[in-house]
């Protein structure tokens with residue numbers, strides 16, 4: 001019996017192993033050196049408050065888990081949206097939710113006085129603080145969900161086709177961007193502008209343990225759900241008529257899966273800021289390595305997303321240490337070369353047809 | 354035994370009237386050809402039968418039940434559809450045909466699903482290309498792949514939209530023979546939109562001529578396909594060579 005001559009299990013194991021190795025690297029590197037022994041004793045014997053390393057490991061573990069879960073959520077939702085819109089350039093960001101999230105965060109920073117600059121104001125020495133990060137996250141999340149609901153409702157009225165979704169999303173995101181620009185122009189002071197900018201750049205270090213747990217649970221749920229609906233994603237890729245004739249209502253499926261992906265993305269960017277590139281690129285890398293069947297590349301896109309975020313975090317913290325670069329910038333540094341290499345080397349899926 | 358009944362079906366795309374009061378019925382095991390000029394409503398008719406679009410008026414009954422009383426999924430198990438066009442993606446041929454089994458399994462394909470995929474691929478001579486990507490198949494191979502995908506779901510009614518387009522002579526004959534064999538051996542009913550009137554004449558038990566969204570003529574191929582109908586519907590003068598079952602355009 002055929003098929004699958006390439007072993008996919010080894011590839012999955014390799015990805016997971018890479019994830020573990022990068023996690024270790026991310027735990028070890030940094031201004032404060034941590035040894036393998038410290039990590040082992042932390043993991044095996046539990047946090048020992050009398051040790052200085054415990055605090056550092058705890059902090060770094062939080063960012064490692066945040067990177068894995070956030071990258072996983074972004075990668076998986078990007079994949080789901082690409083299959084739904086049958087467009088390799090699409091992602092939840094096509095819906096414009098990042099602009100809505102920024103608007104929500106902006107309002108949070110403004111109304112709740114959520115921002116402030118500590119220390120002398122220069123790019124490398126000042127520490128910008130988001131005074132009330134949880135409220136800002138919740139407002140960002142609320143705004144992006146509201147935006148998604150609006151986009152999908154308007155698109156529903158016009159038939160929930162691919163084009164109606166993209167056009168409506170485009171129109172609404174420009175509106176949101178205009179409102180945010182207006183706010184910044186008329187109302188924000190320089191500190192508030194800087195704080196919002198800082199929020200937008202993205203960071204995996206502002207999550208609390210509670211938020212890390214929320215992200216991890218969301219990632220597991222999203223991964224399982226994607227695995228379950230993978231055959232339907234394949235059908236959607238082939239066209240609405242095919243999906244319909246194979247028993248899937250394309251409009252319902254599109255509405256539900258797009259909202260889920262948007263929810264996952266909104267949750268993630270509310271906690272870690274706008275890290276758009278992972279969303280766009282993970283699905284492509286996963287498909288180029290694992291093939292187009294959603295059963296395999298759907299799950300892989302989450303792992304690839306996590307890997308990209310972890311690698312980006314390592315780079316963020318080492319390039320001009322002790323300053324940490326925003327992860328929104330470094331993910332691009334990691335992702336672009338990988339994508340270009342794959343497209344030049346093996347990207348036949350896109351260049352053909 | 355009537356397996357398919359269409360009664361008074363009307364359908365419009367905005368202001369375009371694609372089907373106008375179409376009625377007919379089809380017996381189980383029949384091969385039916387739907388012929389008619391471009392834009393006469395053949396594709397639309399097949400989509401209505403498969404529940405992909407809903408008629409504005411009239412009803413479709415499959416196996417005695419109106420379409421409204423089927424869930425999309427239970428209908429998908431009974432009716433297979435070979436579309437005129439689809440978005441090809443770099444899925445492997447195997448995964449593509451497996452996607453045709455989707456209505457039959459809940460979480461993951463079973464051994465039986467995989468068996469049916471292999472069987473379907475064999476019946477169109479493509480088993481050796483199972484690991485190829487769809488984007489790496491020729492036009493005719495792709496056409497056969499789409500047919501295999503529909504066969505894999507073991508439908509009672511098979512709807513085929515121009516199944517011989519893109520095929521070379523040998524596969525045109527082979528695909529039509531396969532369809533005929535399936536109808537005889539498994540009692541499958543086939544409804545196909547065709548452009549080749551000679552093929553319609555040779556391979557069908559019944560022919561439906563659509564003209565501007567209406568049924569212009571309906572019946573046994575030798576009765577329906579004649580010089581008068583061809584001239585009226587296509588505006589072309591032709592001769593029907595009855596003993597050869599061939600149509601020659603003059």
Ligand SMILES: Nc1ncnc2c1ncn2[C@@H]1O[C@H](COP(=O)(O)OP(=O)(O)OP(=O)(O)O)[C@@H](O)[C@H]1O
Nearest residue numbers: 366369370371389390391392393394395396397398
């Ligand atoms: N999505 C659509 N929107 C608007 N009009 C449509 C649409 N699809 C088809 N039509 C119109 O409906 C009519 C019937 O189209 P249909 O595709 O059923 O014709 P057909 O008989 O299959 O033609 P062909 O032989 O070219 O495949 C045509 O006038 C066509 O222009």
Ligand SMILES: [Mg+2]
Nearest residue numbers: 395396437514
């Ligand atoms: Mg057609």
